[in-house]
Structure formats: C-alpha cells, structure tokens
Amino acid sequence: MSGISSEFENQLSKVQSLCEEHNVPVRNLRRYEFVPDELEEEHQILKELAEKDEEVHHILGNEIVRGVSLDPDRVQKFYRWDIAVERRDDIVPETYPEVLEEEDQNLIEVPSNANFNKDGFEYQDHYLIFAAPIVSNFHFTTYLLNNNHEDVQLKMLFSLDQLGLPETTRQMLLFEHWDGPESLQRIRESDGITHVSSHGGQTYGDGFYDKTEFLFEQRDDQWILHIEETLPIKGTMLDLSTSYRGRNIDYYTRYLHAITNEDLTECYHLDGAIREYPSRDAFLERHRQQFTEDNIFKDLCDRYKVFKLDSESGAIPDYQRVAGLFFKYNPYVIEFFDGESDWTREVEEFRNRHFEIGFDVHDDI
Numbered sequence: 001m002s003g004i005s006s007e008f009e010n011q012l013s014k015v016q017s018l019c020e021e022h023n024v025p026v027r028n029l030r031r032y033e034f035v036p037d038e039l040e041e042e043h044q045i046l047k048e049l050a051e052k053d054e055e056v057h058h059i060l061g062n063e064i065v066r067g068v069s070l071d072p073d074r075v076q077k078f079y080r081w082d083i084a085v086e087r088r089d090d091i092v093p094e095t096y097p098e099v100l101e102e103e104d105q106n107l108i109e110v111p112s113n114a115n116f117n118k119d120g121f122e123y124q125d126h127y128l129i130f131a132a133p134i135v136s137n138f139h140f141t142t143y144l145l146n147n148n149h150e151d152v153q154l155k156m157l158f159s160l161d162q163l164g165l166p167e168t169t170r171q172m173l174l175f176e177h178w179d180g181p182e183s184l185q186r187i188r189e190s191d192g193i194t195h196v197s198s199h200g201g202q203t204y205g206d207g208f209y210d211k212t213e214f215l216f217e218q219r220d221d222q223w224i225l226h227i228e229e230t231l232p233i234k235g236t237m238l239d240l241s242t243s244y245r246g247r248n249i250d251y252y253t254r255y256l257h258a259i260t261n262e263d264l265t266e267c268y269h270l271d272g273a274i275r276e277y278p279s280r281d282a283f284l285e286r287h288r289q290q291f292t293e294d295n296i297f298k299d300l301c302d303r304y305k306v307f308k309l310d311s312e313s314g315a316i317p318d319y320q321r322v323a324g325l326f327f328k329y330n331p332y333v334i335e336f337f338d339g340e341s342d343w344t345r346e347v348e349e350f351r352n353r354h355f356e357i358g359f360d361v362h363d364d365i
Helices: 006-022 026-030 037-050 054-058 060-066 091-095 138-146 280-288 319-326 331-338 342-361
Strands: 076-079 084-087 107-109 120-123 126-130 153-164 194-204 208-219 222-229 242-244 247-249 252-261 267-276 302-310
Touching (some): 006 037, 006 060, 026 076, 037 060, 120 153, 138 319, 194 331, 267 319
Antiparallel strands (some): 107 153
C-alpha cells in the first residue's frame, strides 16, 4: 500500500508475528478476547499509528490478516456467537473417538434434553459446533433444537475441528427475522399424482437461473416432497461456494426431502442437504433443466446431509415452518405454500438486488 510509513509497516509486522507465535485469530483483536498482554499492547500501538491515516484505519483488520498464517495443528481459541471454542484439525474425534462411530451420514443425534445455543449443542464435557453450511442459519438451528422432543429423532451436522467450552456461554440477541410457511393448502387440494412447480425466473451472468423447484410425488397413501434451490444466499456478498467437513465445494444447491401423509397434515421424515455439482458446466446444466418425476438429478450431483428428523410414534411438528427456515432468504418456498405477500415481495426484491450486484461485480463467474 503506497504512502504507508516504515514505522507502521514495522509495527504491522510485529503484530502479525505475535498472532502467529501465539496462534491467535485476528478476529480476537476486536475485543481482545483470548489475546496475550504483549499482543494487545502492540496492537494498541498499531491502531494509534493507523488512526493518523484514515484510509489505513478503516482496513486495518484486513491488512493484519494478509500477513498472518495460523497453524491448524495448534489450538486456536476464539468466541463464536454464544460460546467460545477451541479449534484444531480433528479435535473432536481425537477428544471423543466414539463420535465417528455414532455418526449417520456425518450427522449425530441430538438428545432432546441437551443444552444448546445458537452455535451448537452439549456433548459430554463440551459443545459440538454446527458445521457449514448451517452454522450461520441461527433461526433454523435454534428452531429445530427448541422443538426437539422425545417423539422425534433429530440429527445434525457438526464440525470436526471445533469444541465449545461450556463455561464461556453467553446469549447474543438476534435482530434479523425470518419465518417459514404456515400452510400446504395448495398441494393438499390438488388431485395430481405428481405436482411440479418452479418459482423465481431471474437469469444472471452466463446462464445462472435463480429458481426454486418443487416436486411432489404421491405414492400409495404418502406424498414425497423434493425442493431444490439453485442459487442459495448465505451472506451479503455473492458466493457460489460453500464447505463441507473442511472441503471446499465450488457449486452447490440447497435441497430438502420430506415424507408426509396423504393430506399433507403430518410429516414423518424430513432431511435437508446440499447438493454438490462437480463443475460449472454441470451446475449450469442443472439450471437449464427442471424437476421431473424420473429425473431429480441424482446422477448429476452428490448429496451431503446437514440435518435429519424422523418420527415413528407421531408427526414432526411444524415441518413446513422448518422448510421455510432451512431455505433462508428464499421467498418462493413461502409463496408456493401460502401465496404472495408484502413480506415475500420485499424478500424477493432483496434477493434480486443481491444477485444483480453480485454477478455484476463478479463478471468473470
């Protein structure tokens, strides 16, 4: 960066070196959580130097991050939303080796009496922390856990690299609001054996199509529901990628599968997943095609589950609400079940702006 004094550069280098020496994430410098005194003092000096230059002051955190490489094999300690965690590669299976035996498609059962917060749930002497791509969907995860009871078996995806520390729990308020659909009346009143619907319609970039597709199949006395969202939103910036168990996935969709009774009043199985498409061409091919009874794209992608609910003795409560919460920032799920409203139109406008700006900025996608 031009115009930066040698004094600032030397102090920046000192702070970066201390972050690496103590394996401290740069995020900890915001509130000096789990930061050694020496590092805090040097960072204070760096901030004073940065305040003399308005441009540098606003991007100081980014400047520090560029020169810091933390060791994934040493413990890092930092706060998430409601709890502090210790992070190290494979810290969970090394601490609790039995956890891999308890997994079901990378999911683990959450006891109905387990303590939980927005970041994870209690497991023996620690908390297991939710993994990408559900870790930041607070309303979805807390709703599932608030409604977890003995008649329902809940299984969720967790990180292998983070353990929450129970003695550090706190409560942070959520100001963002998101709701799910309340009714499936449209499908309930239909008499078709299959029901296919596509909602959305905007095209961005070189053939990326923002749509959410629904396929209902009636088999004997049950409905089988498939929902797939071709362009998920997970933050304020356009990002077509996510990660799963530490592996980056370049192109993915959100997918939900449910089994209900004939009247669609009770749901006995519900699972949510991400679908990985192996290449840009395969991803665009999915965008060009539509759900059909014979082709729900099983051969075009790999599926990785992030949660699962099963009930043998009764129905899963408010399963349509869970679906709406899972598809965060998606108005089409609600519109399909309940029709348009002022709320869904506002969300759709936000969604369109998100993709318009994102694809304009990333015109090389």
